[in-house]
Amino acid sequence: MGFSLKQIIVLLMLILAYPVSAAQLTIELDHNRTTWQTADLLQHPAAQVVQIVDDVSYKRNMTYRAVPMAALLPGLVAQNHVQAVALDGFAAELAVAPLLAQSGAQAWLAVEDPAHPWPPLAAGKPSAGPFYLVWTQPQASGISPEQWPFQVSKIRQLKTVAERFPVLLPDPALAVDDPVNLGFALFQKNCLACHRLNGAGDAQVGPDLNVPYSPTEYFGGDFLKRYIRDPQSLRHWPQAKMPAFATSVLPDADLDLLVGYLKHMAARKTDAAL
The missing domain is CATH 1.10.760.10 (Cytochrome c-like domain)
Structure with a gap:
């Protein structure tokens, strides 16, 4: 039995209204391994709302609920090195020093709230979520677009390149x-x-x-x-x-x-x- 036009429209509205699924982020450091759930990161004691001017991925100003990267990398020092792995295989090599900085450019892990999903990156594409490394005042430290990995699924400590x-x-x-x-x-x-x-x-x-x-x-x-x-x-x-x-x-x-x-x-x- 076929669907009426009205039924199809209602079904599409329900699909579009369905929230983004919660996700998890694994952080593997030499001394410990932590798996964070979306809800835990959104409620992290250090989480706050950050304003990103001219977001690299969205090409406009964006607002995120985010956690300072320094709060997620306990025990690491400036000489260490990590890699952020995205769902599509993008693997950003990141010196830890800028991630721990408390002045100038500051690194944040933006967390997509399933109840308030971010917009798609482009027509027919997903959002930058579930986790996205963003920077406030990136120009202060010469942060490049490759240091803004999105759709991050894992962050792991590695030796240098x-x-x-x-x-x-x-x-x-x-x-x-x-x-x-x-x-x-x-x-x-x-x-x-x-x-x-x-x-x-x-x-x-x-x-x-x-x-x-x-x-x-x-x-x-x-x-x-x-x-x-x-x-x-x-x-x-x-x-x-x-x-x-x-x-x-x-x-x-x-x-x-x-x-x-x-x-x-x-x-x-x-x-x-x-």
Whole structure:
């Protein structure tokens, strides 16, 4: 038996009105493992309402119920390193120092309330929930868009990128302040959340940036820089995920350093990755 138009409309209204399901977040530290439920985080003693100006994901001002990240990382110190893993495989590598900061840019874990779900990120897409790492005053510490992981499901303490993935390292003969090493730091901050290189990394979103070929080997002239600045201007397709890196996020000098690292690594492909 078919449904009347009125019944279909009522059914759709019920579906749209149905609240977002509660979720859980796992935080794995070397000394303990905690699983937080949505309700527990919303009622956390340190939770408060925060105003985010020009939210990276929503491109507008947003208001969230959020918990300071420092309150969720007990026992960690500035030298530690964590990774925020999203539901889609995005894996943000995060130095702990900015997450613990009490001044300048401050990190918060925004928690989506099932009774008041956040809007979708775009038509046909889900929201940034259930958990979203947001920042107040991000410009004070040069926080990049890759440090705003959304749909987070797990946060885990790990060794640094260099310790876990030595095949990402530039030539050890280079000085610490060599431009290639500076480019490596930018690669970790801006690229490793989505991409691997030489087969190394935890991300599952974008392609490997060195094998079988580095983009510096097949993008001629300044096209690689143009692609990083605005991917859709060179390769346009509806499901593209790579964000544009504006000069406010990645200044021209930093972009040169990043490309310099990729060029350097094109000559350091590993046998295991080929």
